[in-house]
Amino acid sequence: MTGMGWTGRLLLIGVPFLWLALFFLLPLLIVVKISLAQSTIGIPPYTPLLVDHDGGRELHATLANFALITNDDLYLRAYLGSLGNAAMATALCLLIGYPVAYAIARSQGVRRHLLLFLVMLPFWTSFLIRVYAWIAILEPNGLLNQCLIALGLTAAPLPLLNNEFSVELGLVYSYLPFMILPLYGSLSVLDPSLIEAAADLGARPLQGFLGVTLPLTLPGIAAGSLLVLIPALGEFVIPDLLGGPDTLMIGKVLWDEFFNNRDWPVAAAVAVVLVAALAVPLLAAQRFLERGHAA
Amino acid sequence: MALLEIDGASKRFGATTAVDDVSLNVERGAFYALLGPSGCGKTTLLRMIAGFETPDSGRIFIDGIDVTGLPAYARPVNMMFQSYALFPHMDVAGNIAFGLRQERLDRRRIAARVDEMLALVQMSGYARRRPHELSGGQRQRVALARALAKMPKLLLLDAPLAALDRKLRAETRLELTGIQERVGITFLVVTHDQEEALSVASCVAVMDRGRVVQTGAPAEIYERPASRLVADFVGEVNLFEGELTAGFNGLALVVAGFREPVPLPCGTRLPEGAAAALAVRPEKVVLSHAPPAGFAIAATVSSIGYLGGGSIVHLATEQGMALKAYLPGAAASSFGRGAPVWATWPPDEAVVLTQ
Ligand SMILES: Nc1ncnc2c1ncn2[C@@H]1O[C@H](COP(=O)(O)OP(=O)(O)OP(=O)(O)O)[C@@H](O)[C@H]1O
Ligand SMILES: [Mg+2]
Numbered sequence: 001m002t003g004m005g006w007t008g009r010l011l012l013i014g015v016p017f018l019w020l021a022l023f024f025l026l027p028l029l030i031v032v033k034i035s036l037a038q039s040t041i042g043i044p045p046y047t048p049l050l051v052d053h054d055g056g057r058e059l060h061a062t063l064a065n066f067a068l069i070t071n072d073d074l075y076l077r078a079y080l081g082s083l084g085n086a087a088m089a090t091a092l093c094l095l096i097g098y099p100v101a102y103a104i105a106r107s108q109g110v111r112r113h114l115l116l117f118l119v120m121l122p123f124w125t126s127f128l129i130r131v132y133a134w135i136a137i138l139e140p141n142g143l144l145n146q147c148l149i150a151l152g153l154t155a156a157p158l159p160l161l162n163n164e165f166s167v168e169l170g171l172v173y174s175y176l177p178f179m180i181l182p183l184y185g186s187l188s189v190l191d192p193s194l195i196e197a198a199a200d201l202g203a204r205p206l207q208g209f210l211g212v213t214l215p216l217t218l219p220g221i222a223a224g225s226l227l228v229l230i231p232a233l234g235e236f237v238i239p240d241l242l243g244g245p246d247t248l249m250i251g252k253v254l255w256d257e258f259f260n261n262r263d264w265p266v267a268a269a270v271a272v273v274l275v276a277a278l279a280v281p282l283l284a285a286q287r288f289l290e291r292g293h294a295a
Numbered sequence: 296m297a298l299l300e301i302d303g304a305s306k307r308f309g310a311t312t313a314v315d316d317v318s319l320n321v322e323r324g325a326f327y328a329l330l331g332p333s334g335c336g337k338t339t340l341l342r343m344i345a346g347f348e349t350p351d352s353g354r355i356f357i358d359g360i361d362v363t364g365l366p367a368y369a370r371p372v373n374m375m376f377q378s379y380a381l382f383p384h385m386d387v388a389g390n391i392a393f394g395l396r397q398e399r400l401d402r403r404r405i406a407a408r409v410d411e412m413l414a415l416v417q418m419s420g421y422a423r424r425r426p427h428e429l430s431g432g433q434r435q436r437v438a439l440a441r442a443l444a445k446m447p448k449l450l451l452l453d454a455p456l457a458a459l460d461r462k463l464r465a466e467t468r469l470e471l472t473g474i475q476e477r478v479g480i481t482f483l484v485v486t487h488d489q490e491e492a493l494s495v496a497s498c499v500a501v502m503d504r505g506r507v508v509q510t511g512a513p514a515e516i517y518e519r520p521a522s523r524l525v526a527d528f529v530g531e532v533n534l535f536e537g538e539l540t541a542g543f544n545g546l547a548l549v550v551a552g553f554r555e556p557v558p559l560p561c562g563t564r565l566p567e568g569a570a571a572a573l574a575v576r577p578e579k580v581v582l583s584h585a586p587p588a589g590f591a592i593a594a595t596v597s598s599i600g601y602l603g604g605g606s607i608v609h610l611a612t613e614q615g616m617a618l619k620a621y622l623p624g625a626a627a628s629s630f631g632r633g634a635p636v637w638a639t640w641p642p643d644e645a646v647v648l649t650q
Contacts, residue, residue: 196347197380199367201394202445208368211393215384 028275035268036061046264065269074253075270079277081248085164085239086232089171093179093228094221096172101183101220105190116184119177131170131241138166138242162244170238178227186220187213222285230278250274296359298323298481299344299449304353306339313339315505316353321449321483321498326475328492329485331502332528337485338377340502341451344483345374358448368397373447377454379438381426387413387437388422394445412440415474432463439471443478452484456491468495489529493517501525517576522650526574531607533580533618534648535573548573548647552592552614558642572648577607579644580620582636584629591639594618596630610638 037046037060051058069075104115122130137143138161145157160166190213198208236251243249250270257267297320306314313336321327329337342348344355346367354363362370373394381390388409395405413419416436426434435455442450455471456464472495475482486492492499493513500510509521520526523534535557537550546564547556548571557573581587594610597617606627610618618638630636 191378191380193376193378193380194382196345196367197374197376197382198393199347200345200372200374201441202368202397203393204368204397207397212382 031268031271034264035065035272036063037265038062038064039263039265044264045262065265066273068266069269069273074248075250078248078250078253079274082233082235082250085167085171085249086229086235088168089175089232090179090225090228092168092172093176094225097176097179097183097224098221101180101187104180104184105187119180119184122177127174128237131174131237134166134170134173134242135161138169161242162247164244164247166242166244167239167247167249170242171232171235174238175228175232178231179224182223182227183217183220186217186223190216219289222288226282226285229281233278234274297321298325298358299483300356301340301344302354302356304340304343304350304355306336306343306348306350312505314343314350317502317505317507318353319500319507319510321481323481324479326472326482326495326497327484328496328499329483329502330489330492330499330529331487333487335502336505337487337502338453341374341453341483341485344449345372345451346370371448372451373442373445373449374451375438375442375453375455377457379426379434379458381434381437381441383426386423386425387418387429390426390437391441391444394441398445408444412444415443415477416440431458432467435459435467439474443474443480446478447480449481449483452482454485454487457486457488464491471495493529501529503528519646520574520648523572523574523648524650526646526648531577531619531621533575533577535575537571537573539567539569539571541567550592552612552616553590555590557590559647560643560645569649574646574648575640575644577619577621578623579640580618581639581641582608582620582622582630583639584634584636586637587639589639591637592618594636594638596632596634596636598632599627599630601627610636 033049034046037049039045040047047060049059049061051060100119104112104119107115135142139145140157140159140161142161144160145154148154148158194212194216195208198212199205203211234251234254235249236255239247239249239252240255243252254267254270254274257263257270299319299321301317301319304314304317305312315336317336317340329340331337339348343350344357346362346365346369350363354361356362357371382393385393391409391412392405395408400408409422410419413422416439418433418436418440421429421433421437426437429437435458439452439455442452456467459467468491471482484492484496493516496513498510499513499516500507501516502508503524509516509525511519516525516529520529520532526532526534535548535550537548537557540547540549540556544558545561546559546567548559549556550573559573583591586593592612594612596608597611598609600607600609605621605623608620608622608627608630610620612618620638
């Protein structure tokens with residue numbers, strides 16, 4: 001970087017920093033601010049944080065919203081529901097995604113490009129439309145039930161939609177590419193001679209996989225799992241469209257607080273707690289990935 | 296019975312035939328070198344022995360057992376990879392122990408064996424290092440220790456010294472022979488460095504375009520090459536092409552530029568009129584300022600390269616042919632660049648080649 005000068009260096013660090021500050025940190029601070037206010041009727045529908053009082057200014061902050069979401073166990077159940085669904089989706093994506101990524105990484109030339117293209121193909125259609133398509137497939141008289149009845153596998157339509165099954169299916173379907181791509185990334189740079197060396201030293205295929213392939217692709221597993229877990233935790237569209245009356249996920253609770261109850265401060269508090277909870281696995285994974293990088 | 300018998304093995308990749316009907320016997324305890332130019336199929340042959348490629352035809356026997364269909368993990372063979380292929384997520388001890396752990400030996404036996412191997416390759420202080428914390432030469436030693444840890448019947452080494460610098464290569468070459476004698480394991484080494492093959496091997500097979508063109512002891516390969524190709528690839532050589540004729544005292548070769556037919560080594564039996572070549576090593580060439588008695592060719596000195604123990608003199612003949620002569624010690628100092636000289640050799644030191 002010599003010869004670039006300090007203005008160049010400042011620009012190099014400054015631009016992404018400014019970007020993050022403007023589009024990530026500032027909105028987050030606004031959300032934190034709202035979470036400390038009280039709900040009122042008006043525009044905006046929350047009280048100001050600083051109030052003019054006797055010529056001076058007073059801070060009007062309250063933790064009542066946080067107290068509310070800790071006291072009412074609806075929120076806790078929603079957080080746990082989200083965590084359960086997201087963790088399950090992550091595990092299923094890993095189970096399905098690993099063999100797929102392995103097959104792509106082992107294939108050659110045009111075939112490899114074609115398979116990668118197929119993995120990314122869903123992104124060419126709107127996410128919302130693809131979720132609606134699943135409704136058409138899973139409905140009581142939808143595509144799948146018609147097929148099952150036509151094949152004589154079931155007499156009456158199966159309840160495939162608006163339950164835990166359809167939510168899980170939607171999550172796995174939507175986030176699978178985010179698991180496959182980082183796994184493919186770490187599998188494709190794995191030196192094949194390492195696997196041959198393991199076999200040469202007497203390791204059967206399974207032992208070679210557990211002893212060499214798996215540990216060397218842990219960074220890909222961690223990255224893919226985070227890319228699935230984090231958005232799945234806050235997911236709103238999938239539980240809203242594919243979920244049933246029993247589906248309790250925090251993204252949907254947040255939406256309801258914000259748009260149905262117009263209680264911005266409580267919605268903001270729910271969001272702040274979610275971000276704080278997500279920061280923990282993120283930081284842990286970051287440390288892990290950095291350690292793996294150094295090795 | 297030979298330890299390794301390869302019987303007519305062939306391997307094709309699409310249009311290229313990487314290994315073409317190779318038959319080879321490697322005796323127990325040998326230090327066997329596979330020598331050949333880049334891309335001649337050495338690695339492919341080694342990979343077939345290790346079990347990473349299946350031959351399209353032919354069979355491979357180790358210790359009399361047909362291993363052609365056996366997977367790599369079931370063969371009593373270990374390989375040292377061209378790129379070393381050390382496991383980056385394990386330390387040195389972990390790498391060496393990997394093969395032993397597959398045999399489910401108990402921990403203490405494994406630890407003892409790892410220490411023994413580390414001592415063998417003089418890396419005892421490095422057990423806890425990761426591969427990326429080692430130099431190229433140290434990685435090479437760890438790779439060797441890992442491949443030897445299971446005491447295979449046959450150790451395959453793919454260009455084991457190619458990644459090392461020249462000085463380290465010479466030292467390691469000596470160590471490798473020492474280690475081989477100590478452990479008593481048969482080594483099959485791949486190399487495209489002829490000096491390496493000649494100096495360490497007890498037996499050499501020269502390969503070219505997928506085929507084995509000559510096998511024998513290093514001295515035999517060097518002194519009695521079977522073809523122009525082997526003569527040219529193994530060491531430096533001057534090749535004189537000509538036509539056989541009945542000479543003064545047995546057969547001789549008519550070569551352009553010589554005042555009289557060049558006599559052949561005693562006992563050469565070939566038909567008159569056929570084309571042949573004489574291969575003369577640079578150290579057999581004798582130079583003189585005045586024309587010697589008998590056959591000789593006139594040339595001028597184009598350059599002299601000092602090699603330390605002697606010099607290599609490059610000559611150009613009037614026919615436009617480039618010759619090399621090796622003169623030991625300071626013998627080259629009496630020849631200046633551009634000086635006219637005469638080149639000849641003792642007839643019995645040359646080799647007649649028809650292939
Ligand atoms: N997997 C493969 N697919 C296609 N062609 C291959 C494959 N492996 C080797 N070849 C070809 O087979 C020939 C022999 O290759 P090989 O690696 O055995 O050469 P080598 O003698 O080991 O060369 P080097 O000294 O450069 O390592 C080459 O022409 C190579 O391009
Ligand atoms: Mg090779």
